[in-house]
Amino acid sequence: MTKKTFDIAVIGGGPVGIFTAFYAAMRDLEPVLIESMPTLGGQPSNLYAQKQIYDVAGQFGVNGSQLIQNLIIDQPPFKYETCLETTVENFVKQDDYYQIKTNHEDIFAKAIIITVGNGPFNPRKLAFDYDPQLEGKQLNYFVKNLEDFRNCDVLVAGGGDTAVDWALEIDKVAHHTSLLHRRNQFRALESSVKRLMDTKVELLTPNIITGLQLLPDSNKVSVSFKTVGTEDTAQVIVDKILVNYGMTTDSRLLRKWGLELQGPFIPVNSKMQTNLEHVYAAGDVVTYPGKQKLITLGFAEGPIAVSSAIADIYPQKSNFGHSSSMFN
Secondary structure (H helix, E strand, O other): OOOOEEEEEEEOOOHHHHHHHHHHHHOOOOEEEEOOOOOOOHHHHHOEOOOEEOOOOOOOOEEHHHHHHHHOOOOOOOOOEEEOOOOEEEEEEEOOEEEEEEOOOOEEEEEEEEOOOOOOEEEOOOOOOOOHHHEOOOEEOOEOOHHHHOOOEEEEEOOOHHHHHHHHHHOOOOOEEEEEOOOOOOOOOHHHHHHHHOOOOEEEOOEEEEEEEEOOOOOOEEEEEEEOOOOOEEEEEEOEEEEOOOEEEOOHHHHHOOOOOEOOEEEOOOOOEOOOOOEEEOOOOEEOOOOOOOHHHHHHHHHHHHHHHHHHHOOOOOOOOOHHHOOO
């Protein structure tokens, strides 16, 4: 059996990975997109599927799910192969291609572009013991459906962009919304904080949650919290709790791949090149001076990585103009 070798293997099926594979196909390459989850979408699909996004050009106010739907284009001449539920275990350079070992069949590609975002992610959970049966019911770390919070009394915990944005969205459908944070200042986008101050969301700061107790003969939960720096305690009774304390990620797989790392991130140059030959990276997984974690910036880094790969593996190819001139 003759093995098929792709031009580029894109590892990571979040928004940046999807657009990078699309752009590679637009450049008349044969790309393959490899994703460990059952579906494409990454964090926008899993963490903020219904949260509105305002910082992606041309996609103003779409939610995470809509953004991913808009990105997936499966028609000529932009088709690329997709491998879902496929985990890359390692890759080895073999002459002019990489042999990519996965939990399924090996994949062969002349170049690799890594777009794994923050890597395999898990929510940072509450730091005390609680009844695990509360998770997915009264206690949530993700929002799967905004309607789950309609007419409810909701407590959102956290102080970053995700917590503030969800408090704003949930307040549109909830009976009452509270936002609890350990500091008086929020770490969210200034415009989001300004919007928050103009709503009826109740701010419970500076406090930390200390306990959860399901009320007998009720689906409501009593949430105990303590004011930071004092012994003052209080309780609030709610139907739903949404905890947004951030994510924990694991960079051990990147080290296993032989990549030089700066903390959990991959240092790249202006061509998105890593320390490995014909291996590039783009999106939230990369770092360089001035790097910002924005989807829209990743949409620029992906095409740079593709163009760099073409120059390295197909130096005879002519320079690319613009998509508007492709079919002229």
